[in-house]
Amino acid sequence: MSSTRDLSQVPAGTPPAGVTPNFEHPEGSQYQIYSLNIALCLTGTVILALRLYTRAMLQRTIALDDWFCIWAQICAWLFAILCMLNIRNGYGFHMWDLHLNKIKPFKQYDLAAEDIFVVGIWLVKTSILLFYLRLSHEKRFRQMTYAIMIFVAVYNILSLLIFTLGCSPVQAMWDVTLMPTAKCVDQLAFVYANAAFNLFSDIITLALPIRLCWSLQTTLKQRVLLMLVLMMGSFACVIAIVRIVTMMPFLDDMDLTWYKVTLAKWAMVEINVGIICACLPVLRPLLLQVFPQLLGSSKASSGAKGNRGGSDGSDPVSSTRKKVIRNWDYLTTLNTTAAPETTTDVEVQEMAKHEAMDSQSAIVRSTDYSVTCKRSSS
Known part of the structure; x- marks a missing residue:
């Protein structure tokens, strides 16, 4: 108990020169956290609802890739909720404006959010690849799709294990009092590696159906339209690149509670954009009703x-x-x-x-x- 009281009086970080700590009314980014998370999750949910309407009402079926997309959107909401709840633990504030007793619950919430993000991205990519399996019965195409699916599963399982069990003892992942004697994996470096794997799988997943779509027995306009829809996934690749670039300035930054907002912001964009990209190709029957001349009967x-x-x-x-x-x-x-x-x-x-x-x-x-x-x- 005395240790807890001591930590509640100890600053969590040292301020830069000329900066005075403010423990009573610190500068935070709560508005950005709330607005961004809610706006992105609502957008993803609306697009997912249109997908489910198309599948259930127009096509009269719900497939496995639809369920994976639903679970991914649930993960996106859980990620957003954990980020917003973590504000009370200092998320979005500078370390020097917090006491050390805030860091343990902050890290626990942050660790849970990272694991949920990994599962969400895994589900999104699997949903897209399951949809690809319905595009063609060509043996080589299906083999490549399954290979990418296995690759995505392996590196995401490794990510979960390292994010969760990256220290010895494991409690040092969230207990700062154990850090001096603990042995830990370089978490930020692994975040880079995870983002790079995500980017690689995005590029391969994007390129996989291009040849198949171009060989469709249909008009040039419709081939181009379908390729554009599927290549909307390139926007997810751009987001993954941006996420990697935005992490670079924080390699040696000790202001954990502040810069985590920037990393989580792009993670939230990535998972919701992935869900939207997974839904767009499925929406064609609905779009045919709204824009029949554009897409063709x-x-x-x-x-x-x-x-x-x-x-x-x-x-x-x-x-x-x-x-x-x-x-x-x-x-x-x-x-x-x-x-x-x-x-x-x-x-x-x-x-x-x-x-x-x-x-x-x-x-x-x-x-x-x-x-x-x-x-x-x-």
């Missing part, structure tokens, strides 16, 4: 190239299969409640039936004639 896109099956002697089933699998509608309206192969075969058979009926009705015409012979009686 499914009928126009399915007949954008090539002749109708069977009219030139080709196999209508094979030509229809090419249209279904290489069509933008297939990428965003596939019913994921069934196995992908089964769903595709059903669509192929239905379209082949309509193609065959149309071609037959266009070239076949039957006419009945009645001929009567009358013999003359001479």
Whole structure:
């Protein structure tokens, strides 16, 4: 108990020359913390709600990638709540305006927020990669998608372990009284490494579907539109780069409670932008209702190239299969409640039936004639 009373009278940091500590009314950044966290989480939640409306009401299905996106948004809110609750422990204030007894609860909240951020980013990336698995049944494409998924899982699990168990004894992660004798991993250096891994996986995830989208059997406008939607993920790459750059000035900075706001700000931007980028490709059926002329109807896109099956002697089933699998509608309206192969075969058979009926009705015409012979009686 005496130790607690002593810590409550000890300044947590030494102020720069010419700066006087202010323990009663310190300068803080509470308004920035509240406004940024709430605004970003609300934006991400609105886009996620539109995604769920599209999937549940228009496509009549909720897939695994949707659930991962929901859990990621929950992580974003938990991260924001922990940051806002941590204000009472000195988050957003200078170290020299705080007493040492504030640092232990501050670090505990901060550690929990870091772990939740790692889980949130993991869920966002997994949601995007699960969506990619519905884009194509090509073996190499799926192998690469699974490989990236495993890579993301491994480095995020390592991040969780190092962020949580980075000191020996473990209690030194949040108890400053144990720091002089503890052995710890360089936390800030590992934050850099984690951000670099995030950036690398962002770039690979962004580049993965480009060739697939460009080979779609549809109009050039729609191919470009879909690529632009998927390449919105490049904004998440930019955010990851910015987060790395903003950490550089704090390598030797001891003002932990102050600069953590800047790092958490870009972390909050990164996770919510990731959620928005994960939702955008799924929103196409909803956008078709609002902007049908811009995105084009499914009928126009399915007949954008090539002749109708069977009219030139080709196999209508094979030509229809090419249209279904290489069509933008297939990428965003596939019913994921069934196995992908089964769903595709059903669509192929239905379209082949309509193609065959149309071609037959266009070239076949039957006419009945009645001929009567009358013999003359001479």
